Amino acid sequence: MPNTNTRSVSLPGTAGLKFLESSGSVLTRSHPELLLSKQKCRQVEGITLVRSKREEQKQSLAFSSRPFVLCGLPVRQPPPGQLLFERRNGRFLLQMTGHPQYGLPFGQDRLVPIYLATLAIQQKSPTVRFRSGAEMLDTFGLQKGGTEYRRLVAAFERIFGATIFFGTDTMSGKAKLVERSRFHFLREARIWYHRRPEQTVLSGEFENVIVLSDEFYQEISAHPIPTDLEVVKVLAGAPAVLDLFLWLSYRCFLARDEEAIPLFGPFGLAQQLGSVEYSRPRRFRAKLEQWLSTICALWPECPARLSADSQSLLVGPGTAVCAARRLGA
Numbered sequence: 228m229p230n231t232n233t234r235s236v237s238l239p240g241t242a243g244l245k246f247l248e249s250s251g252s253v254l255t256r257s258h259p260e261l262l263l264s265k266q267k268c269r270q271v272e273g274i275t276l277v278r279s280k281r282e283e284q285k286q287s288l289a290f291s292s293r294p295f296v297l298c299g300l301p302v303r304q305p306p307p308g309q310l311l312f313e314r315r316n317g318r319f320l321l322q323m324t325g326h327p328q329y330g331l332p333f334g335q336d337r338l339v340p341i342y343l344a345t346l347a348i349q350q351k352s353p354t355v356r357f358r359s360g361a362e363m364l365d366t367f368g369l370q371k372g373g374t375e376y377r378r379l380v381a382a383f384e385r386i387f388g389a390t391i392f393f394g395t396d397t398m399s400g401k402a403k404l405v406e407r408s409r410f411h412f413l414r415e416a417r418i419w420y421h422r423r424p425e426q427t428v429l430s431g432e433f434e435n436v437i438v439l440s441d442e443f444y445q446e447i448s449a450h451p452i453p454t455d456l457e458v459v460k461v462l463a464g465a466p467a468v469l470d471l472f473l474w475l476s477y478r479c480f481l482a483r484d485e486e487a488i489p490l491f492g493p494f495g496l497a498q499q500l501g502s503v504e505y506s507r508p509r510r511f512r513a514k515l516e517q518w519l520s521t522i523c524a525l526w527p528e529c530p531a532r533l534s535a536d537s538q539s540l541l542v543g544p545g546t547a548v549c550a551a552r553r554l555g556a
Contacts (some may be wrong), residue, residue: 299501326388410442
């Protein structure tokens with residue numbers, strides 16, 4: 228019986244000689260689009276796990292804070308010297324000022340507030356404790372190594388140094404109520420990591436302790452927004468898609484009827500997400516379609532779609548997190 232994993236080929240200058248070529252190389256040459264990288268395979272496995280756990284109502288929960296669901300952090304690293312970042316979502320305004328030495332939080336740094344909010348809810352305390360940086364990397368399915376630990380420490384430095392200004396404007400009859408809050412994420416931080424990456428866990432005396440600011444802890448406690456931890460794992464390396472998923476899961480949960488969210492303008496979706504680099508409408512729409520496609524793979528029932536004229540995102544009622552209503556998001 229012939230070997231289905233190989234095929235016989237003749238090479239130039241080797242008349243009469245036959246060589247066996249693996250099926251992998253044949254596929255690479257003839258149909259490269261059918262090949263899946265290890266990263267793609269992990270993503271497919273993650274999507275399968277997300278959908279299975281949702282169907283079985285066995286989701287693992289993480290928690291986000293309201294300001295960073297309504298308005299995303301920068302997706303990409305801001306230009307050198309830029310220390311102010313602003314996003315607006317209707318009556319909500321988010322302004323963030325970075326530390327002159329560390330800069331603004333960006334990219335995967337958004338996992339740090341999610342991790343700290345989750346621990347604060349689980350431990351019911353503004354003082355959160357965890358044994359090692361490896362625990363956080365494991366929580367989000369990230370690889371472990373010297374580079375990853377240095378990135379994690381840098382992320383904590385940017386988060387620790389950032390100042391957040393968050394406000395709302397509310398109209399009630401003839402009166403206007405303006406609420407403003409300015410706070411830091413953290414009040415104290417003691418983070419240990421081993422000089423040798425392979426030694427990921429230190430002894431008990433080196434426990435990591437993070438003390439959240441009173442304002443940040445009060446915001447988390449008053450508005451704990453649950454999200455699917457497995458989705459966060461899948462999208463950990465795609466912060467723009469993660470922002471949209473968190474935003475959609477919250478908006479769909481609150482929606483009572485289908486709403487039309489404009490893509491552009493002072494109150495448009497482009498002003499709410501952290502993706503400031505997609506300034507051209509056509510490019511933003513194309514990216515939005517890609518992001519929605521990924522989200523629908525993770526959440527097939529997602530009630531969000533672009534309008535026929537591609538000027539708005541239509542959002543209907545839906546629940547991405549089965550336990551959301553029981554948790555009072």
